[in-house]
Amino acid sequence: MPNFGPMLKAAEIRHTGFRTTIALYGLALAALVSILKYIEYRFLIRDLRVEVYIGVVAVLFTALGVWAGSKLIEGKKAAPAVVPHAPNEEALRAVGISTRELDVLQLMAQGCSNQEIADRLFISLPTVKSHSSSLFVKLAAGRRTQAVHKAKSMGIIA
Amino acid sequence: MPNFGPMLKAAEIRHTGFRTTIALYGLALAALVSILKYIEYRFLIRDLRVEVYIGVVAVLFTALGVWAGSKLIEGKKAAPAVVPHAPNEEALRAVGISTRELDVLQLMAQGCSNQEIADRLFISLPTVKSHSSSLFVKLAAGRRTQAVHKAKSMGIIA
DNA sequence: GCGCGATCCATACTAAAGGATGAGGCGTCG
DNA sequence: CGACGCCTCATCCTTTAGTATGGATCGCGC
Numbered sequence A, B: 001m002p003n004f005g006p007m008l009k010a011a012e013i014r015h016t017g018f019r020t021t022i023a024l025y026g027l028a029l030a031a032l033v034s035i036l037k038y039i040e041y042r043f044l045i046r047d048l049r050v051e052v053y054i055g056v057v058a059v060l061f062t063a064l065g066v067w068a069g070s071k072l073i074e075g076k077k078a079a080p081a082v083v084p085h086a087p088n089e090e091a092l093r094a095v096g097i098s099t100r101e102l103d104v105l106q107l108m109a110q111g112c113s114n115q116e117i118a119d120r121l122f123i124s125l126p127t128v129k130s131h132s133s134s135l136f137v138k139l140a141a142g143r144r145t146q147a148v149h150k151a152k153s154m155g156i157i158a
Numbered sequence C: 001g002c003g004c005g006a007t008c009c010a011t012a013c014t015a016a017a018g019g020a021t022g023a024g025g026c027g028t029c030g
Numbered sequence D: 001c002g003a004c005g006c007c008t009c010a011t012c013c014t015t016t017a018g019t020a021t022g023g024a025t026c027g028c029g030c
Helices: A005-012 A018-042 A050-078 A085-095 A099-109 A114-121 A125-139 A144-153 B005-012 B018-042 B050-077 B086-095 B099-109 B114-121 B125-139 B144-153
Strands: none
Touching (some): A099 A114, A144 B099, B099 B114, B099 B144, B125 B144
C-alpha cells in the first residue's frame, strides 16, 4: 500500500503524529477496498467495474482532500499569527496584556458586545468589563473601537 | 494530462455552472482511467491490481481535494485578495453606502466617538447618529465595532 | 411640479459601555 | 509565609451609543 500520509500530515501535524496519520490513511483505504469487495460479494455482483471503484474512491478522497485542505489553510492562517510573532508576542509583552485580556480583545475586534464576550468566554459581564478596562489603560484607549484600532496597528491582533 | 482546473470550480460554484463542474469532473475521471489503462497496456502489465488503481486515484483526488479545499477557504476568507481595488467601489454601491456615511464609517474605524466624528465633520451629534444608524442597517450590524469589522472584511474601508 | 434620496438637525428614550471601588480565590516567587 | 499579579465577580454611577420619530432643506430625474 502506498504511503499517502504526508499529504494529510500537514493538516494535523500539531495534533497527530506522522506515523499515526499515515496508518489511519492506509486503514481508511484498506477499509474502503474491503467494503467494495464486500458489496461485490454480498450482492453477487461479478466484475464490478473498475470505473465504479475509482469513482467511489475519487469522490470520497476528494471530500477527504477538501477537508484536509480546509484544515491546512486554517493551520496556515493560525500559524501566521505565529510568524508575525515578532510584533505579536513582542508587542503583547511590551504592553503587558495578559492571556484573558487578549481573549477579550480579539472578540472585541470582531464586533462582539461585552455580553457576547462574557457568554463566549463563560465569564460574567463585570469580568469582561474589568478586562476591557485594563485593556483600555494598557492600550491608552478610551473606547473599544479605538482599542481595536490601536491593537491592530500594533500587530497585537489580526 | 487532463485539465483538472475546471473541476476546482466547485470552489467557486457560484460563478460556474453546476453541470459544467460535474461534466468536467467526470471527464477527469475518465481521463484518469484511460491513463491507467494505457499504462497497463504500455508496460504490458496484466492484471494491474485494483488496489493500485484505487491507491493512485486516492492520491490524486486527495491532492485535488486539498487544492480545492484551499481555494474554497481562500475564496471565503480572502475575497479582497482576489479583487484588490474593485471591492471598494463595488462593495460600496452594493451595500448602498453614501458619501457622508463613508466619512462617518472611516472615522468610526479609527476609534472616534460620535461626538468626535461630529466635530471633525462639522455636523451635529444627532446627524452622526443618523448616519451611523443607517450604516448599521446597511451593514447588518448592531454595534459600531461590528460595523467596522464587517466593513473591513468587505473591503469598504482599509 | 413632484417624488425621492441625501443631508442635516432635534427630542426622547432604552441599552450598552465605561469608571470607580472593593473583594475573594489562586498560583508564583522571594 | 506574605506580597503580587491574574482572574473572577459585584455594585453604583456616569457617559456614550443606539433606536424611534419627526421635520427641514436641497438637488435630481420623471
